[in-house]
Amino acid sequence: MFNLDLQLKKIIIKSPLLKPLIEWVEFVPTSKVDSASTNGRIIHYNPEALAICDESEQQFTIVHELMHIALEHMERQQGRDQFAFNYACDAVINQMIKKFGIPIPKGCVDCPDAEGLSAEEYYEIVINSPNYEELKKKYEGSIAKIFITPHTDWGKSFGNDKSKPTNIPTNEKEFAKKNKELKDKLADEYINSLLNGDSKEAGHDMNEEVNHELGDIGDPTTFANWQDLLLYQVNKSKASFDFFNGEYDAEGIWNYPYHRIRKKQAEVEILIDTSYSVSDDLVRAFLREVKSLVGNAKIKIGCFNEVFDGFAEIKDDNDIENFTIKTRGGTDFEVAVKSFESPTSTKIVFTDGYAPDPKSFCEAIWIVYSTAKINPPGGFVYNVDEKKILNQGRTI
Ligand SMILES: [Zn+2]
Numbered sequence: 357m358f359n360l361d362l363q364l365k366k367i368i369i370k371s372p373l374l375k376p377l378i379e380w381v382e383f384v385p386t387s388k389v390d391s392a393s394t395n396g397r398i399i400h401y402n403p404e405a406l407a408i409c410d411e412s413e414q415q416f417t418i419v420h421e422l423m424h425i426a427l428e429h430m431e432r433q434q435g436r437d438q439f440a441f442n443y444a445c446d447a448v449i450n451q452m453i454k455k456f457g458i459p460i461p462k463g464c465v466d467c468p469d470a471e472g473l474s475a476e477e478y479y480e481i482v483i484n485s486p487n488y489e490e491l492k493k494k495y496e497g498s499i500a501k502i503f504i505t506p507h508t509d510w511g512k513s514f515g516n517d518k519s520k521p522t523n524i525p526t527n528e529k530e531f532a533k534k535n536k537e538l539k540d541k542l543a544d545e546y547i548n549s550l551l552n553g554d555s556k557e558a559g560h561d562m563n564e565e566v567n568h569e570l571g572d573i574g575d576p577t578t579f580a581n582w583q584d585l586l587l588y589q590v591n592k593s594k595a596s597f598d599f600f601n602g603e604y605d606a607e608g609i610w611n612y613p614y615h616r617i618r619k620k621q622a623e624v625e626i627l628i629d630t631s632y633s634v635s636d637d638l639v640r641a642f643l644r645e646v647k648s649l650v651g652n653a654k655i656k657i658g659c660f661n662e663v664f665d666g667f668a669e670i671k672d673d674n675d676i677e678n679f680t681i682k683t684r685g686g687t688d689f690e691v692a693v694k695s696f697e698s699p700t701s702t703k704i705v706f707t708d709g710y711a712p713d714p715k716s717f718c719e720a721i722w723i724v725y726s727t728a729k730i731n732p733p734g735g736f737v738y739n740v741d742e743k744k745i746l747n748q749g750r751t752i
Contacts, residue, residue, distance in 0.1 A: 358406040360385075363414050370456040371419065372542055373535040376521040377426050390616035391597075394421040396430055405617045408595040413461045416453060417615070420464075423449040428526045429475060437483055439492050444470070444479040448528055455532065463597035464615045474528045582723050582738040583649055589702040589721070590622045590650050622653035622702065625667065627692045627720075629707035630659045630681045638725065641746050642706055643676045656697075661685035664695040687711035689732065693718035709739075 360383060368375045382398045392401040399421045406414050424430070429445040447470035450460050460466045470478045482488060525531045579585040598618045624646065628639055647655060647670065656667040662685055670676060687707065693714045696703050703720035709728030717734040724730060725742040 358403050358409075358414055360401070360403075360418075363411065363418060366411075367415055367419055367422070370415070370458060370539075371453075371535055372538045373524060373531065374419070374422050374426060377422060377524055380521055381422065381425060392417045392421050394425055396425055396428075399425075402617075405595070405619075408591055408619070409461075409617060410592055412459055413595075413597070415458050416461055416464070417617075419453050419456065419458060420446075420449065420615075423452065425520075426524050426526070427475070427528060427531065432475060432526075436479055439495070440483040440488070441475070441479050443491070443495070444482050445475045447482070448473055448475050448478050452528065452532055456535075461597040461615070472529070472532075579736075582721055582736075582740065583645075585721055585736055585738075586624075586646070586649055586702060586704070590624060590653050593622045593700050593702060594620055596620060620700075622650065623698055623700070624650055624653050624655045624704065625696050625698060625701045626655065626657045626704045626706060627664075627695060628657065628659045628681070629687050629692070629705065629711075630661050630684050631687045631708055631710065632684055633708040633710075633726070634681065634706075636680050638742060638746060639681065639706070640676050640679055642723070643670060643679065644673075645745065646704070647673075647676065650702075653702075656701075658695060659683070660688070660692050660695060662688045662691060664691055667697065689714035689730075690716060693720065693732070696720070705735075 364378050368378065381394075384398055384400050385403045386400045387402055387404065389400045389402050391405055392399055394400070399418065401418065401421075406417060409417070424445065427445075427449065429441075429449075433441045443465065446465040447467040450465050451468065451471040454460055455471075467478075469481070473481075482491070485491065525534055579588065596618050598616045626643070626646065628634065643655075643657065655670040657670055657679070658667040659665050659681060661683065665683065668675075670679075687710065689705070689707075689711050692705050692707075693716045696718065703718065705720050705722045707722065707724055707730075708726045709722075709724035709730050710726070711730075713730055713732050715733070718732065720732070720735045722730060722732060722735050722737040724737060724739045725745060727739055729739075730737055
């Protein structure tokens with residue numbers, strides 16, 4: 357789900373200095389961009405692509421574009437090398453965004469040494485780096501077209517009806533300083549308003565905004581049932597961030613995005629504990645429920661007891677109906693957590709829970725069809741009612 361309004365509110369809490377800019381910028385949904393892009397006046401964003409990202413990735417994408425506009429990066433390139441300057445701008449603003457409290461998604465420019473520098477200062481480091489050509493090659497490998505034209509077109513389509521707010525510093529250091537001051541001031545006001553029992557007056561609608569922030573959806577530890585967690589993990593693994601260079605749009609205006617959201621097929625790996633309490637019917641019912649939840653994600657299933665017997669893919673209902681447990685024996689959870697193959701898959705262990713906890717860390721969803729208590733390192737444990745699974749399976 358992507359709710360632009362809600363995310364903008366959360367962004368204002370994290371970077372209150374952007375508020376007047378957010379009110380000035382035009383946000384236009386389109387499927388023509390991969391994630392989001394800007395020409396300095398309009399932010400085009402792809403709601404469908406953003407919907408499969410988690411909240412912090414959504415916020416990062418929007419803030420990244422806002423920061424290019426706020427800091428007027430397109431006007432500041434002057435005669436500098438385009439790639440090095442774009443890279444420097446991204447490096448500097450991404451560190452600033454991290455300081456706002458929004459993590460940098462995997463795959464986006466993340467240069468800790470850019471922290472606290474201006475785009476021009478970091479440009480000097482990039483352009484003089486002995487690894488510059490290598491860096492350029494790495495990021496230009498995926499570029500379809502390279503346009504080298506000046507940024508004189510920037511501003512062409514802005515129109516004269518509105519002008520950019522002038523109370524936002526266009527210098528990185530000043531921006532960071534002023535933003536932090538404003539954030540501290542608003543936090544103080546808010547705390548004081550709570551202490552004085554007058555939450556309405558101070559901090560305008562901060563109360564509501566802070567509630568939004570505290571109620572962050574998408575925290576995997578808060579899901580009440582395994583079905584929601586499974587869906588969350590599968591949806592999250594459908595997207596990843598990729599690099600690509602900016603490009604000129606039809607009007608000749610430079611678009612600035614450096615990251616694209618790549619869609620992937622999600623994969624679910626299921627391990628079945630073949631201790632004596634499990635029946636073929638129970639596993640089949642469970643598989644039917646998983647399949648109905650995850651749609652066209654790839655599902656792999658394997659059985660384990662003290663050994664693991666390998667994965668097989670579940671492609672359709674026939675594969676589910678044909679599933680049988682071949683060997684049975686004692687349960688070793690350590691074997692299970694070491695048998696998962698893919699680093700990015702959603703991992704499930706289906707078990708009666710009667711065995712010692714594994715030692716290795718594994719972010720699996722443990723579905724325990726008994727009241728047995730287990731505490732595997734890194735996992736999410738859900739005790740479920742065996743009868744409910746059997747019934748659920750039959751109704752699908
Ligand atoms: Zn950028």
